[in-house]
Amino acid sequence: xxxxxxxxxxxxxxxxxxxxxxxxxxxxxxxxxxxxxxxxxxxxxxxxxxxxxxxxxxxxxxxxxxxxxxxxxxxxxxxxxxxxxxxxxxxxxxxxxxxxxxxxxxxxxxxxxxxxxxxxxxxxxxxxxxxxxxxxxxxxxxxxxxxxxxxxxxxxxxxxxxxxxxxxxxxxxxxxxxxxxxxxxxxxxxxxxxxxxxxxxxxxxxxxxxxxxxxxxxxxxxxxxxxxxxxxxxxxxxxxxxxxxxxxxxxxxxxxxxxxxxxxxxxxxxxxxxxxxxxxxxxxxxxxxxxxxxxxxxxxxxxxxxxxxxxxxxxxxxxxxxxxxxxxxxxxxxxxxxxxxxxxxxxxxxxxxxxxxxxxxxxxxxxxxxxxxxxxxxxxxxxxxxxxxxxxxxxxxxxxxxxxxxxxxxxxxxxxxxxxxxxxxxxxxxxxxxxxxxxxxxxxxx
Amino acid sequence: xxxxxxxxxxxxxxxxxxxxxxxxxxxxxxxxxxxxxxxxxxxxxxxxxxxxxxxxxxxxxxxxxxxxxxxxxxxxxxxxxxxxxxxxxxxxxxxxxxxxxxxxxxxxxxxxxxxxxxxxxxxxxxxxxxxxxxxxxxxxxxxxxxxxxxxxxxxxxxxxxxxxxxxxxxxxxxxxxxxxxxxxxxxxxxxxxxxxxxxxxxxxxxxxxxxxxxxxxxxxxxxxxxxx
Numbered sequence: 001x002x003x004x005x006x007x008x009x010x011x012x013x014x015x016x017x018x019x020x021x022x023x024x025x026x027x028x029x030x031x032x033x034x035x036x037x038x039x040x041x042x043x044x045x046x047x048x049x050x051x052x053x054x055x056x057x058x059x060x061x062x063x064x065x066x067x068x069x070x071x072x073x074x075x076x077x078x079x080x081x082x083x084x085x086x087x088x089x090x091x092x093x094x095x096x097x098x099x100x101x102x103x104x105x106x107x108x109x110x111x112x113x114x115x116x117x118x119x120x121x122x123x124x125x126x127x128x129x130x131x132x133x134x135x136x137x138x139x140x141x142x143x144x145x146x147x148x149x150x151x152x153x154x155x156x157x158x159x160x161x162x163x164x165x166x167x168x169x170x171x172x173x174x175x176x177x178x179x180x181x182x183x184x185x186x187x188x189x190x191x192x193x194x195x196x197x198x199x200x201x202x203x204x205x206x207x208x209x210x211x212x213x214x215x216x217x218x219x220x221x222x223x224x225x226x227x228x229x230x231x232x233x234x235x236x237x238x239x240x241x242x243x244x245x246x247x248x249x250x251x252x253x254x255x256x257x258x259x260x261x262x263x264x265x266x267x268x269x270x271x272x273x274x275x276x277x278x279x280x281x282x283x284x285x286x287x288x289x290x291x292x293x294x295x296x297x298x299x300x301x302x303x304x305x306x307x308x309x310x311x312x313x314x315x316x317x318x319x320x321x322x323x324x325x326x327x328x329x330x331x332x333x334x335x336x337x338x339x340x341x342x343x344x345x346x347x348x349x350x351x352x353x354x355x356x357x358x359x360x361x362x363x364x365x366x367x368x369x370x371x372x373x374x375x376x377x378x379x380x381x382x383x384x385x386x387x388x389x390x391x392x393x394x395x396x397x398x399x400x401x402x403x404x405x406x407x408x409x410x411x412x413x414x415x416x417x418x419x420x421x422x423x424x425x426x427x428x429x430x431x432x433x434x435x436x437x438x439x440x441x442x443x444x445x446x
Numbered sequence: 447x448x449x450x451x452x453x454x455x456x457x458x459x460x461x462x463x464x465x466x467x468x469x470x471x472x473x474x475x476x477x478x479x480x481x482x483x484x485x486x487x488x489x490x491x492x493x494x495x496x497x498x499x500x501x502x503x504x505x506x507x508x509x510x511x512x513x514x515x516x517x518x519x520x521x522x523x524x525x526x527x528x529x530x531x532x533x534x535x536x537x538x539x540x541x542x543x544x545x546x547x548x549x550x551x552x553x554x555x556x557x558x559x560x561x562x563x564x565x566x567x568x569x570x571x572x573x574x575x576x577x578x579x580x581x582x583x584x585x586x587x588x589x590x591x592x593x594x595x596x597x598x599x600x601x602x603x604x605x606x607x608x609x610x611x612x613x614x615x616x617x618x619x620x621x622x623x624x625x626x627x628x629x630x631x632x633x634x635x636x637x638x639x640x641x642x643x644x645x646x647x648x649x650x651x652x653x654x655x656x657x658x659x660x661x662x663x664x665x666x667x668x669x670x671x672x673x674x
Contacts, residue, residue: 264563266554273545277586353587356541359503360602361530361555363523 016095019341020125020181021132023089027082028136028177033143034078035173036164037071072234074159077295077324080241084288084331088338091285093125093188095341098349100124104189114189122186129181133174140170159320203250210243217396240389241294248287248382253279255381267366271373278346279378285338286378288331289422290386293415295328297390300411304404305394325414332383332418336425339375344430347371348437355438364435371434372427380419387415451478454514454642455533455610460499461508462492462665469495471665472509475644477610482633482643484656492665493646497614500644501535502528530555534603534611534641536632539619541599542587548574548598549583555606573601576638577631593624600632610642617652629655 104117148162217236253276260272275282299321306317347354358364391408453476462470469492477483477500487493498504499511502518502525511518513532519525529535542551552570557563574580577597582590590598596616603611616632617625633655636643647653661668 264557264566266557269550269557270543270546270554273543273547273550277545350544352539353541353543356535356537356599357543357554358526359501359529359537360535360541361526361528362558363526365523366558 013096016092016124017128019092019095020089021128021135023085023092024129024132024177024181025135025139026085027089028133028174029139029143030078030082030085031173031177032136032140032170033160034075035169036140036144036161037075037078039164039169040066040071040161073298076234076237077298080291080295081327081331083291084334084338087285087288088334088341089184091281091338091341091345093184094281095345097188097345100188117189118186121189122182125185125188126178126182129185130178133177133181136174136177137170159323203247206243206246206250208243209239210247213237213239213241213243217393237393240393241291244290244382244385244389245287248283248290249280251381251385252283252286252378256377259377266362267370268373270367270370271377274346274370274374275377281342281346282339282374282378283382285335285342286382288338289335289379289383289419292328292331292335292418293383293386294390294393295331296325296415296418297387297392297408297411298394299325299328299390300407300414301391301394301404304407307407308404329414329418329421332379332422333425335379336375336422337429339378339422340426340429343371343374343426344433347430347434351437354434358438364438367438368427368431368434371430372423375426376420376423379422380416383415383419384412387412451480452515453477453512454479455500455644456512456515457496457500457509458512459509460496460506460511462495462499462504462506468665470499470506470509473499473662473665473667475500475660475667477642477644479609480640480642481658482636482656483645484653484659485644485646485662486648486650486653486659487662489648491662493648493662494614495665496662496667497612497644497646501533501612530558531606532609534606534608536596536600536603536611536613536616538615539592539596542595542602544587547584547586548579548590548601551587551598552601552605555602559606570601570605573605573635574598576635577601578627591624592620593627596620596624596628597631600628600635604635604639604641607639608641610644611636612644612646614646615648616645617647617649625652 100121104120144160144162144164148158148160152158152162213236216232216239219232256272256275256279260269260276263269263272302321303318306321354367358367391411395408455475455477457473457475460470460473461468471492473492473496475483475485475496485493485496495504499506502511513528519528542548543554546554549567549570552573553563553566556566556569561569571580571583574583577600579590579594579597579601582594582598587595587598596619600616603613611632613632617628620628629652633643643656645652645656653659
């Protein structure tokens, strides 16, 4: 017979394991891309490079990847690209929370300790996570082939260094991601997320981090040369993103409360109340829309700046910027899928209540509309905030210091459209499952 | 109650199969305005399926369901609309939306009918008070006792003042005292509004409140439905 920890670990289901492995593979792939970029170092001063230096190909300095002034932004963008997949991974880890809790409660009854349960949970996520991290090397290799080797010879230029790795340096990344998967699994034994409340110590802390980032950005942009400013700018951006990430549950809960107090539409009321009660889970997925919004805002401003400088080398920057913007829009759709996973899971956990609501005359289409609104409330405010940070942040740190309203508006409009599309993607994914789950079979007497 | 009034809800020769299982095999039931009918029978006899057919939740494989002489609509949204306007539904347990307060749960059918938010809240408050659960108005179901939650669910079923209330084992998940309180509340509210009540139960004490009892055995309603 298999060991208990394996039996319980496997009870999570194949679908959950595949989702965890797939997300971990993509996250690992992106992280390996970021590390490979860092290995390019400073072509003008190789001794200043953090990692063993790999030089850029001749004649390729003026591309976002090889240009030292834009590369740190590209690395930051690649790391941001992991956020939607981390959000999906987070939902994967939480998938089936209700049945898992019942399973662990049953184990507790027969004497399993908390550490026993943590071991089971760690294995449930850690095993597929490790498999995914190893597969991530393949994802990196694929990204290097498609976005490196194939793009190197055309006008866009490589977005992934085609001549770096994979090598032994990939091993620490794989090990770290695998370890994090085990930790995430063990932590999933803890209780359901709670609504962030106004004035909580944690919210105040994240607000301070956010404000520190904003302050650092303003101070860092004053009186420094362009190369000296890179570190404070990236630090400021990191603070802003971390602050926004920490504040996301609070913002989502506040927006949901404001909506619930004003609406008379039953589906909006239901959407807002669901978010108010558990803003944390949805906002984790919504957070990724902030990262994607930030990328869209920054892309809009980068394009406007390139346009400002005239046609020289324009395409080498704009083509890759448009590609990055396209990836950000795809990230929004991924956020929609992550939200769909979370929302479906939460409805299934209360399927009897929703089946009863449907039985009393609440149409399934209204329920789907409510869940779509929930996805929109969880994404739109954060996405718009992210876009504004990307737009204003770029304007503050850019050489010209100008903010082109037309491009900024375009970035904002694209963000809003992408967030709405993301909510429709969520409802398209969840509608068949939810409709099936709340059929009358769920209200039969027991 | 006029005994010879035209039936408001009719099941005529209803058949329903789930795979190889024959849940209903020609069940008949007529519900007249304002009457209290108990549908009893052993576990698995098909009484809940009959109620679900009457509510339009389940489409019969054969026979007809008529509301006020007209077949139930084929479209599921139209059936949902009919339910929230004319057919109140009370189930065994777990019926309230956990994220909504008692007030919001009760107001939902009115909001779906585009009743103004304040007016809907006022009517919901009235019904919560009628059922003696006004003290849980702003609480979510998780904070209520089983009996309180059931009375809130009854308020939700009655807030639109339906012509027929369909109750499926409404006290099945409650202790004796809470069950009696919930039944008293349900019967009292139904009598007050003049609605008919179809009560599916296997509990003889619960069935005793009805004026007429119909027994379902092996998917068939008996021919000797008793008048009390």
